[in-house]
Amino acid sequence: MRVGLDVGGTKTEVVAIDADGVIAGRVRMATGWGPDAVTRTIVDGVRALGAEAGIDLAAVRSVGVGIPGQIEPGSARVVHAVNLGVDELDLAAAVGPQLGVPVRVENDVKAAALGAFALHGGAGTMAYLNLGTGVAAGIVAGGELWRGARGAAGEVGHISVDPNGPVCRCGQRGCIEAFAGGGVIAERWGRSGALPVRDVFDAADAGDAGAIELRRGLARGVAAAVRVLVLTVDADVVVLGGGITALGDRLLVDVVSELGASAEASAFMRSLRLEDRVELLPAGSPAAALGAALIGAAHDPEEALAHG
Amino acid sequence: MRVGLDVGGTKTEVVAIDADGVIAGRVRMATGWGPDAVTRTIVDGVRALGAEAGIDLAAVRSVGVGIPGQIEPGSARVVHAVNLGVDELDLAAAVGPQLGVPVRVENDVKAAALGAFALHGGAGTMAYLNLGTGVAAGIVAGGELWRGARGAAGEVGHISVDPNGPVCRCGQRGCIEAFAGGGVIAERWGRSGALPVRDVFDAADAGDAGAIELRRGLARGVAAAVRVLVLTVDADVVVLGGGITALGDRLLVDVVSELGASAEASAFMRSLRLEDRVELLPAGSPAAALGAALIGAAHDPEEALAHG
Numbered sequence: 001m002r003v004g005l006d007v008g009g010t011k012t013e014v015v016a017i018d019a020d021g022v023i024a025g026r027v028r029m030a031t032g033w034g035p036d037a038v039t040r041t042i043v044d045g046v047r048a049l050g051a052e053a054g055i056d057l058a059a060v061r062s063v064g065v066g067i068p069g070q071i072e073p074g075s076a077r078v079v080h081a082v083n084l085g086v087d088e089l090d091l092a093a094a095v096g097p098q099l100g101v102p103v104r105v106e107n108d109v110k111a112a113a114l115g116a117f118a119l120h121g122g123a124g125t126m127a128y129l130n131l132g133t134g135v136a137a138g139i140v141a142g143g144e145l146w147r148g149a150r151g152a153a154g155e156v157g158h159i160s161v162d163p164n165g166p167v168c169r170c171g172q173r174g175c176i177e178a179f180a181g182g183g184v185i186a187e188r189w190g191r192s193g194a195l196p197v198r199d200v201f202d203a204a205d206a207g208d209a210g211a212i213e214l215r216r217g218l219a220r221g222v223a224a225a226v227r228v229l230v231l232t233v234d235a236d237v238v239v240l241g242g243g244i245t246a247l248g249d250r251l252l253v254d255v256v257s258e259l260g261a262s263a264e265a266s267a268f269m270r271s272l273r274l275e276d277r278v279e280l281l282p283a284g285s286p287a288a289a290l291g292a293a294l295i296g297a298a299h300d301p302e303e304a305l306a307h308g
Numbered sequence: 309m310r311v312g313l314d315v316g317g318t319k320t321e322v323v324a325i326d327a328d329g330v331i332a333g334r335v336r337m338a339t340g341w342g343p344d345a346v347t348r349t350i351v352d353g354v355r356a357l358g359a360e361a362g363i364d365l366a367a368v369r370s371v372g373v374g375i376p377g378q379i380e381p382g383s384a385r386v387v388h389a390v391n392l393g394v395d396e397l398d399l400a401a402a403v404g405p406q407l408g409v410p411v412r413v414e415n416d417v418k419a420a421a422l423g424a425f426a427l428h429g430g431a432g433t434m435a436y437l438n439l440g441t442g443v444a445a446g447i448v449a450g451g452e453l454w455r456g457a458r459g460a461a462g463e464v465g466h467i468s469v470d471p472n473g474p475v476c477r478c479g480q481r482g483c484i485e486a487f488a489g490g491g492v493i494a495e496r497w498g499r500s501g502a503l504p505v506r507d508v509f510d511a512a513d514a515g516d517a518g519a520i521e522l523r524r525g526l527a528r529g530v531a532a533a534v535r536v537l538v539l540t541v542d543a544d545v546v547v548l549g550g551g552i553t554a555l556g557d558r559l560l561v562d563v564v565s566e567l568g569a570s571a572e573a574s575a576f577m578r579s580l581r582l583e584d585r586v587e588l589l590p591a592g593s594p595a596a597a598l599g600a601a602l603i604g605a606a607h608d609p610e611e612a613l614a615h616g
Contacts, residue, residue, distance in 0.1 A: 125457045139541070141454075148542020149433045152580055155539045160532070160570075162471055171574030224468070231463045232540040233447070234456020262468075266479030272460055 001059040004115075004293025005045050006108060006286065007031055007038060007067045009083035014045040015289040016055045017297075021118060025053030026286060034085040038067075039094040046099055064104045064296030065091055066111030066288040073151065076105040083133075104296045108288050109154065110145055113138025115291030116239045116281055127235035128287075129156075129225050131244035131251075133183040135176055137225065139233050146233070157181065161224040166217075176228075180221025182244050185214055197244050201251075215254065218244070222251075223258035226278050227269075241281035252280055309367040312423075312601025313353050314416060314594065315339055315346060315375045317391035322353040323597040324363045325605075329426060333361030334594060342393040346375075347402040354407055372412045372604030373399055374419030374596040381459065384413040391441075412604045416596050417462065418453050421446025423599030424547045424589055435543035436595075437464075437533050439552035439559075441491040443484055445533065447541050454541070465489065469532040474525075484536075488529025490552050493522055505552050509559075523562065526552070530559075531566035534586050535577075549589035560588055 001024065006013040008031060016025040027048045032041045046063060049055040069081025076092035096103045106114075113128035117140040120126060125141040135157030139146040146153050157177035158170050165174025169184065178184055186196035189211070193199045197218070203211035226238045245251060256275045263270040281287055309332065314321040316339060324333040335356045340349045354371060357363040377389025384400035404411045414422075421436035425448040428434060433449040443465030447454040454461050465485035466478050473482025477492065486492055494504035497519070501507045505526070511519035534546045553559060564583045571578040589595055 137540075146449075146541065149544035150542060150580075152538055153540070153542035155542075158574075158576060159536055159539050161469055163469075164472070168574075170576040172570055172577060173573075228467055228536060228540060230460055231467050232445075232461070232536060233454065234458060234461035234463075236457035262480055265481075266466075266476075268466060268478040269480060272458075 001055065002062050002064070002293040002297045003046050003049060003055075003060050004064045004111070004289040004291065004296060005042055005066065006111065006288035006292060007041065007065060007084065008108070009068065012041050012045050013286050013289040014049055015286050015293055016049050016053065016060070017290065017293045021290075021294065023286070023290065025049050025055040026289075027052050031084065035087075035089045035094070038081075038084050038086055038089065039091070042091070042095045043098050060099075060101055062102050062104065062293075062296030063095070063099055064106065064111070064292035064294065065095075066106055066108040066292040066295075067091075068108045070151065071105050071107055073147075076103055078105060102296065104292075106145075106292060106295045109136045110138040111291035111295060112241055112281075112288035113140050113154075113291065114143075114145055114294050115287035115289070116140075116241060116285070117143065118290060118294060119282070119285055119287060120237065120239060120279075124236040125233065127154075127229040127233060127238045128281075129222070129229065129238055129240050130242040131180060131182065131222065131240060132242035134181050135221065135225060137229060139229070139235065141233075156225050156228050159224075159228055161221070176221045176225050178221075179217040180225065180244075182242075185218060188214060195243070195246060198247060201247060218251070219254035219258045222255045223262070226255070226259060226274055227262065230272055230274060230277065236277065238278045239281050240278065241285075241287055245280055246283070248280060248283065252278070309363065310370050310372070310601040310605045311354055311357060311363075311368050312372045312419070312597045312599065312604060313350055313374065314419065314596035314600060315349065315373060315392065316416070317376065320349050320353050321594050321597040322357055323594050323601055324357050324361065324368070325598065325601045329598075329602065331594070331598065333357050333363040334597075335360050339392065343395075343397045343402070346389075346392050346394055346397065347399070350399070350403045351406050368407075368409055370410050370412065370601075370604030371403070371407055372414065372419070372600035372602065373403075374414055374416040374600040374603075375399075376416045378459065379413050379415055381455075384411055386413060410604065412600075414453075414600060414603045417444045418446040419599035419603060420549055420589075420596035421448050421462075421599065422451075422453055422602050423595035423597065424448075424549060424593070425451065426598060426602060427590070427593055427595060428545065428547060428587075432544040433541065435462075435537040435541060435546045436589075437530070437537065437546055437548050438550040439488060439490065439530065439548060440550035442489050443529065443533060445537060447537070447543065449541075464533050464536050467532075467536055469529070484529045484533050486529075487525040488533070488552075490550075493526060496522055503551070503554060506555060509555060526559070527562035527566045530563045531570070534563070534567060534582055535570065538580055538582060538585065544585065546586045547589050548586065549593075549595055553588055554591070556588060556591065560586070
């Protein structure tokens with residue numbers, strides 16, 4: 001049995017998977033704020049799998065954690081997890097001794113990419129595009145995450161696609177994230193709500209010009225990211241996940257329509273059939289928690305042997 | 309001994325490498341036009357290694373060919389090599405029996421990427437950006453070409469970076485190639501010359517406004533491709549090759565200056581140190597021929613064992 005946690009800004013999702021990678025138990029809880037509370041959330045989350053989901057904790061062999069921050073390569077040290085109030089935290093040291101099993105840590109988008117790959121059948125090349133507060137991708141081929149040289153792989157949100165576009169929080173102009181980041185859209189929309197992007201879509205449907213522009217920008221940004229991912233790494237499929245994808249088909253229809261526009265203009269783009277290669281992560285899929293569990297398993301020498 | 313050929317639109321470069329990958333012989337010849345003449349060029353090229361470079365042809369164990377066209381996956385069938393007058397040609401069938409050794413074929417940019425990786429020391433992750441008539445990249449990690457799902461990997465030339473940019477030959481607007489493709493630049497410059505881009509640079513130095521705009525566009529396009537490659541696959545280094553790089557440091561200085569502008573605007577981009585990660589392929593390096601030789605070697609079961 002392997003445990004994976006997706007430690008989000010407000011809630012933490014915990015899953016246990018069996019030796020075949022099938023989810024055997026799943027719980028959710030609120031995420032604490034700051035290093036100590038995050039550590040406690042993880043320990044409590046694993047224990048809750050026993051208490052609430054009937055998982056035999058003595059059978060757990062590894063714990064993987066997906067977390068919204070940078071991970072120092074080759075370590076379990078999280079830095080700059082600003083949404084969790086964590087500046088620096090060595091999770092292996094903090095939770096390993098309490099849990100008594102090896103602990104592995106991965107950036108949450110990369111964990112979700114691995115989980116989405118497994119949920120999708122685990123074959124070929126996939127790009128997972130996370131549409132949350134920011135925009136970032138994870139690339140998986142043959143079950144392995146593409147890590148790149150220095151941790152910038154998948155940072156497609158900061159590719160500029162319009163020199164006259166809006167200024168991005170990173171300082172450049174016209175970044176994909178400046179069009180499609182949930183944080184930017186909420187800020188520009190300027191009204192509170194549980195999911196501001198949904199309000200933007202509703203207002204756009206009702207004819208609000210500002211909302212129509214924001215909604216169009218979102219679709220343009222996502223379509224640009226899909227094109228970047230296919231024209232660079234030639235992913236079989238680009239799976240969209242993250243908070244904004246709660247909009248479901250309303251989002252997908254817009255994105256497919258943008259992709260259709262470039263296909264109409266270009267026989268080359270048409271030949272890539274991008275509209276058929278973009279998909280939504282099924283609603284409610286615990287992709288990041290599943291991916292985190294797989295990361296824990298991948299580092300176990302016995303497991304690595306068993307899976308060749 | 310392995311032989312590799314870089315079959316270009318006007319000339320063909322042929323190299324022989326020894327078991328350590330060191331170049332033991334090198335010849336150049338004119339490329340014929342059409343399938344029969346291309347076949348003859350390859351056969352003559354290999355024989356010229358014996359006659360002109362003193363290579364023992366009996367010791368040649370494989371021939372690899374880099375060619376400017378699409379290669380059908382898993383085959384030696386070249387399609388749409390328009391610059392060679394070849395619509396379709398199975399090179400293994402055409403030249404294999406005459407040469408008596410296995411023949412492997414690869415797209416020339418991908419072959420050059422492998423060769424550039426070997427010339428660069430053969431470690432880490434590299435993107436090779438080819439600046440010729442068109443713009444395309446090859447991505448190499450741990451000595452392996454990233455192939456992607458359906459042959460579109462590295463087609464960064466057709467990523468649009470400006471919705472109001474010039475119309476690309478592919479039909480989209482503002483593609484990287486519409487700014488940085490040698491074909492497009494020559495067409496817009498509209499005056500004949502051996503290397504129109506050099507004339508553009510000279511005219512820009514002399515203050516010609518049209519030339520200054522074309523030159524600026526080239527640097528913008530190349531810088532955009534470098535950003536795409538680092539922000540997607542996080543290559544350690546982006547090596548620039550292809551005909552336009554005959555401009556050498558005049559080109560590199562412009563590109564580094566464009567990269568510097570985005571670094572100035574963005575702490576995030578600054579942290580990537582892109583100016584330090586972009587390099588020119590050394591002038592005269594037979595990267596594509598060397599890469600083609602390595603591709604021939606990689607498919608030999610004995611060699612694969614020897615190299616682990």
